[in-house]
C-alpha cells in the first residue's frame with residue numbers, strides 16, 4: 786500500500802482539480818464511458834452538485850501527500866452498489882488508486898459491490914483485481930470518449 790494516501794469528504798476547493806482531471810484526454814480514453822463533453826464547465830458543476838447532494842452516493846476526495854489526487858465514489862446502478870474512481874495523470878503509477886480503493890472498501894460495507902471497466906483499461910482492471918474484485922460478466926455500450934460501442938468488464942467483490 787502507498788503511504789500518504791488519505792480519503793476525506795469532498796469540499797468546493799477540490800472541484801477545480803477534479804475538472805482538470807476530467808479534461809485529460811488520455812484519462813478519458815482509458816475510462817471510455819465518460820460524459821459527452823469533458824470541457825463543459827457548467828455541466829461539470831451541475832453534475833457535482835447533483836452527486837454531492839444525493840444520499841445514495843458516497844464520494845471521497847483522494848489526497849496524496851496533501852494534494853488532491855482524485856476522487857472515489859460508490860453509487861447505485863439499478864439498485865446495485867458500484868464503485869468508480871479517477872486519479873489525475875500526474876499521480877498515476879504510484880499505487881494511489883489501489884490504496885484509495887482498499888481504504889474505501891473499509892468504509893463502504895455494501896456487498897456484493899460491483900465495478901465496471903472498459904475491457905482494455907488494464908490499469909483499472911488491475912486496481913480492482915488487487916482489491917479482490919473478480920470479473921464475472923461483460924457488457925457492451927457506447928463509450929463517449931471513443932465515439933463507438935466497446936466491450937466492458939463487470940466485476941464483483943463478494
Ligand SMILES: CC(C)(COP(=O)(O)OP(=O)(O)OC[C@H]1O[C@@H](n2cnc3c(N)ncnc32)[C@H](O)[C@@H]1OP(=O)(O)O)[C@@H](O)C(=O)NCCC(=O)NCCS
Pocket residue numbers: 811812813815816869870871872873876877878879880881882883884901902903906907908909911912
Ligand atoms: C485507472 C487508474 C485509476 C489507475 O490509477 P493508479 O493510481 O495509476 O493505479 P495504481 O498505481 O494503483 O496501479 C495499479 C496497477 O495497475 C498497473 N497500471 C497502472 N497504469 C497502467 C497502465 N497504463 N498499463 C498497465 N498497467 C498499469 C500498475 O502497474 C499496478 O499494477 P501492479 O501493482 O501489478 O504493478 C488511473 O489511471 C485513472 O484514473 N485513469 C483514468 C480514469 C479511469 O480509467 N478510471 C477508472 C474507470 S473504470
